[in-house]
Amino acid sequence: MHCWDPRIETMPKEDLQKLQYRLLKTLVYRLYSFSEFYHRRMKEAGVHPDDIRTLSDIRLLPFMYKHDLRDNYPNRIFCAPHDEVVRYHVSSGTTGKPTVVGYTRKDLDLWTTSLARALTSCGLGRGDVIQVSYGYGLFTGGLGLHYGAERIGAAVLPTSVGNTERQIELMQDLKATAIACTPSYLIHIGEAAERMGISIKNDTDLRSAIIGAEPWSESMRTRIYETMGVKAYNIYGTSEISGPMFSECTAQQGIHIWGDIAYPEIIDPVTGEVLESGESGELVMTVLQKEALPMIRYRIGDITRIDDEPCACGRTHPRIQRITGRVDDMLIIRGINVFPSAVEHALLGIPELAGHFLIEVDRKGSLDDMIVRVEVAPEAFSDRINDLINIKKKVEHTLKSALNVAVVVELAEPGSLPRFEGKAKRVIDRRVI
Numbered sequence: 001m002h003c004w005d006p007r008i009e010t011m012p013k014e015d016l017q018k019l020q021y022r023l024l025k026t027l028v029y030r031l032y033s034f035s036e037f038y039h040r041r042m043k044e045a046g047v048h049p050d051d052i053r054t055l056s057d058i059r060l061l062p063f064m065y066k067h068d069l070r071d072n073y074p075n076r077i078f079c080a081p082h083d084e085v086v087r088y089h090v091s092s093g094t095t096g097k098p099t100v101v102g103y104t105r106k107d108l109d110l111w112t113t114s115l116a117r118a119l120t121s122c123g124l125g126r127g128d129v130i131q132v133s134y135g136y137g138l139f140t141g142g143l144g145l146h147y148g149a150e151r152i153g154a155a156v157l158p159t160s161v162g163n164t165e166r167q168i169e170l171m172q173d174l175k176a177t178a179i180a181c182t183p184s185y186l187i188h189i190g191e192a193a194e195r196m197g198i199s200i201k202n203d204t205d206l207r208s209a210i211i212g213a214e215p216w217s218e219s220m221r222t223r224i225y226e227t228m229g230v231k232a233y234n235i236y237g238t239s240e241i242s243g244p245m246f247s248e249c250t251a252q253q254g255i256h257i258w259g260d261i262a263y264p265e266i267i268d269p270v271t272g273e274v275l276e277s278g279e280s281g282e283l284v285m286t287v288l289q290k291e292a293l294p295m296i297r298y299r300i301g302d303i304t305r306i307d308d309e310p311c312a313c314g315r316t317h318p319r320i321q322r323i324t325g326r327v328d329d330m331l332i333i334r335g336i337n338v339f340p341s342a343v344e345h346a347l348l349g350i351p352e353l354a355g356h357f358l359i360e361v362d363r364k365g366s367l368d369d370m371i372v373r374v375e376v377a378p379e380a381f382s383d384r385i386n387d388l389i390n391i392k393k394k395v396e397h398t399l400k401s402a403l404n405v406a407v408v409v410e411l412a413e414p415g416s417l418p419r420f421e422g423k424a425k426r427v428i429d430r431r432v433i
């Protein structure tokens, strides 16, 4: 194993937790003393920095939400003096007012260090040529990866997004060995290369892809490897915590969250209770060392779970598993949290189905009813009623064990369920709340 920072990355767990506690304590005292926003928040929650006596006392602190940034637009909750801020990034604001993130010199250095560790853990380093095809600008992807790649001594090819044919020519001419971009842009590059008569697998040196900023799946990873000969690594981060910061290592068993930089928690999105290690819920992140815009218990809204077991790579820092959905999409059925993405995931494993489905939720009396309509694959569709009953039973059983709630399954003929362009609307909720 090659680490960027071996002393930190393979630190014994107990030492890492001691370090996290010290950093948390310092952060909380600083914010209570110097930030009007955090001081008021902690007062309202009835918590004083002296109450934080162990690392798990973090759960006494109040949550932070995206609307806290929006409500204080553009920079009213920044904690660093104005002249110490050296960079701004701004989120696109597709779902409301944009949010502004600021960085001091130390914040930028920490972000870059985080990415240097991440890129090294993907097997990259000096001698690599990393093509950064994330957008450069207000979005954090381009500049974030750019400085991380430079830090590890790789050569950066800052192509940004667009002009795909030229990107492919430069990839060939300058012998790029890795690319950082969104999964959809990587697929687009692969298809464009094919049209140009270029095989990424045989005619370029590209061997790794650092992809993120959009959801993607294990089947996409396989497809990228088979068609392009490229090993894809998942990278994670949101602008509120700095930008992309964490990635998988070569063991590809989850995304390492550098514990000296951030402290992740998984909570029940409804009650806010911290869940046991290994349980799936909403990811909450505290950035332990950030000056301009500290984030304490920030509710990211992504659904995942934490794996705290030792990683095959030897790093001791916890890992989060692939994001399986967003809290905003969650349904509560008879008191149980159900994610449409979990339904999708369970259905993917049933070969008799075509992959199209629709969830309908209704309330009969005081009970919620959830009906999942699934389309049978043409090759599995049969005139024999017994065959269809068996498929229905199989789907009901699979969903019951995946969701912990009984659902009614209705089979639909091949081609009969709606198709979606862009974001699919697979849930119809008829309950009046």
Ligand SMILES: [Zn+2]
Residues within 6 Å of the ligand: 249, 250, 251, 252, 256, 311, 312, 313, 314, 315
């Ligand atoms: Zn690892």
